[in-house]
Amino acid sequence: xxxxxxxxxxxxxxxxxxxxxxxxxxxxxxxxxxxxxxxxxxxxxxxxxxxxxxxxxxxxxxxxxxxxxxxxxxxxxxxxxxxxxxxxxxxxxxxxxxxxxxxxxxxxxxxxxxxxxxxxxxxxxxxxxxxxxxxxxxxxxxxxxxxxxxxxxxxxxxxxxxxxxxxxxxxxxxxxxxxxxxxxxxxxxxxxxxxxxxxxxxxxxxxxxxxxxxxxxxxxxxxxxxxxxxxxxxxxxxxxxxxxxxxxxxxxxxxxxxxxxxxxxxxxxxxxxxxxxxxxxxxxxxxxxxxxxxxxxxxxxxxxxxxxxxxxxxxxxxxxxxxxxxxxxxxxxxxxxxxxxxxxxxxxxxxxxxxxxxxxxxxxxxxxxxxxxxxxxxxxxxxxxxxxxxxxxxxxxxxxxxxxxxxxxxxxxxxxxxxxxxxxxxxxxxxxxxxxxxxxxxxxxxxxxxxxxxxxxxxxxxxxxxxxxxxxxxxxxxxxxxxxxxxxxxxxxxx
Numbered sequence: 001x002x003x004x005x006x007x008x009x010x011x012x013x014x015x016x017x018x019x020x021x022x023x024x025x026x027x028x029x030x031x032x033x034x035x036x037x038x039x040x041x042x043x044x045x046x047x048x049x050x051x052x053x054x055x056x057x058x059x060x061x062x063x064x065x066x067x068x069x070x071x072x073x074x075x076x077x078x079x080x081x082x083x084x085x086x087x088x089x090x091x092x093x094x095x096x097x098x099x100x101x102x103x104x105x106x107x108x109x110x111x112x113x114x115x116x117x118x119x120x121x122x123x124x125x126x127x128x129x130x131x132x133x134x135x136x137x138x139x140x141x142x143x144x145x146x147x148x149x150x151x152x153x154x155x156x157x158x159x160x161x162x163x164x165x166x167x168x169x170x171x172x173x174x175x176x177x178x179x180x181x182x183x184x185x186x187x188x189x190x191x192x193x194x195x196x197x198x199x200x201x202x203x204x205x206x207x208x209x210x211x212x213x214x215x216x217x218x219x220x221x222x223x224x225x226x227x228x229x230x231x232x233x234x235x236x237x238x239x240x241x242x243x244x245x246x247x248x249x250x251x252x253x254x255x256x257x258x259x260x261x262x263x264x265x266x267x268x269x270x271x272x273x274x275x276x277x278x279x280x281x282x283x284x285x286x287x288x289x290x291x292x293x294x295x296x297x298x299x300x301x302x303x304x305x306x307x308x309x310x311x312x313x314x315x316x317x318x319x320x321x322x323x324x325x326x327x328x329x330x331x332x333x334x335x336x337x338x339x340x341x342x343x344x345x346x347x348x349x350x351x352x353x354x355x356x357x358x359x360x361x362x363x364x365x366x367x368x369x370x371x372x373x374x375x376x377x378x379x380x381x382x383x384x385x386x387x388x389x390x391x392x393x394x395x396x397x398x399x400x401x402x403x404x405x406x407x408x409x410x411x412x413x414x415x416x417x418x419x420x421x422x423x424x425x426x427x428x429x430x431x432x433x434x435x436x437x438x439x440x441x442x443x444x445x446x447x448x449x450x451x452x453x454x455x456x457x458x459x460x461x462x463x464x465x466x467x468x469x470x471x472x473x474x475x476x477x478x479x480x481x482x483x484x485x486x487x488x489x490x491x492x493x494x495x
Contacts, residue, residue, distance in 0.1 A: 013045035021069040024120035030210040042183035057090035069219040070123035072176035074105040075112035127163035131261035199226040235273040308396035
């Protein structure tokens with residue numbers, strides 16, 4: 001193949017690759033016109049086909065990897081209209097894909113469909129059910145170019161199961177589902193079965209057959225992997241490592257349901273100290289923030305202490321969208337992306353300092369650093385003073401400034417990671433203390449409170465800057481974080 005002809009035989013791997021969650025014929029008959037579970041594409045194929053995500057040597061290439069919707073038994077088929085001679089630069093597609101899926105996959109479609117029919121009646125999820133919920137069945141009515149989504153009286157059930165490597169049948173099931181990690185999580189990788197401490201939560205749709213409601217079948221929706229770390233003196237810290245919802249089920253609230261079930265599982269487990277998240281992407285951070293905020297708002301004891309006696313009226317009032325006051329003369333952080341977002345509070349400075357601040361392990365800065373932190377803190381532009389600490393907002397412990405010992409006590413009780421909990425507290429301060437147009441003292445108190453946390457989390461970066469630049473960077477970061485808090489709070493209104 002001449003170099004000049006290479007582009008004629010190069011195929012976009014993401015477009016050529018098609019995945020399907022195939023149901024038995026009777027289960028397909030129960031679907032609405034709005035439901036499509038076959039023929040969706042991956043987001044990423046570079047783990048399989050290289051960084052350029054190209055497949056060479058074929059024309060009109062189509063790769064079909066089909067899964068039985070419950071057991072995830074696999075069928076692989078490769079079709080094309082033309083290909084280069086074997087002696088040429090021809091990619092071995094099946095040889096490549098087979099390295100990432102377990103052996104025993106089907107290549108005969110009739111045999112695969114027979115397996116789908118059999119598995120539909122025999123498959124039940126392995127593990128222990130930890131949560132279940134129902135959703136109204138949605139149908140779409142076409143009106144010209146518009147489609148109106150309507151809710152039906154019929155409901156669809158969903159169940160979440162907790163598994164380990166020791167759960168009978170799960171290890172084999174996981175080998176078939178783990179490909180979704182590579183195809184839908186950037187930077188995702190397979191986990192090692194030799195590490196026997198891994199835990200898993202798997203979400204399934206449980207659907208009654210319309211032809212025979214006495215029969216219910218299970219269909220894979222998504223899953224998450226969890227890794228426990230020792231937490232002194234006798235507990236573990238559970239880290240959410242991977243999280244994926246199959247594309248046909250996305251934008252339906254199932255990610256929130258799975259995350260919330262994991263959090264409830266953590267809170268109900270006496271041997272787990274807290275839930276942390278491993279290096280989350282912005283989309284998952286948003287999902288996490290939305291659900292954690294809703295959780296805090298539903299904690300009546302917490303909100304009562306946070307806002308005082310009138311907390312219920314405060315929360316009810318907060319349900320009405322409002323625009324917080326923006327002080328003049330400040331610019332938002334220059335690191336914000338094209339959409340005006342600042343990576344959910346993760347500025348480059350914030351990200352760089354995460355490990356230095358020991359966020360993942362949950363520790364505070366080392367003792368010998370405290371004096372250095374204090375010395376630099378005293379040189380900050382925003383310094384706490386008596387006037388700034390004067391309370392003019394709700395008469396609760398939320399502040400600003402908040403009661404630190406109370407916050408830490410509640411954080412431990414709620415089993416939330418330190419950085420996440422204090423970010424949420426800052427969002428609640430913004431929502432309930434600053435939305436109603438407080439005086440300048442309250443604005444300053446809030447600014448000081450947030451800057452102090454940012455300073456501590458970014459200590460090693462800020463310590464390398466001179467005083468003036470340090471003040472500028474910290475101020476820029478504060479306004480970027482505040483803007484993103486406003487964005488997240490708006491999502492709570494819209495949900």
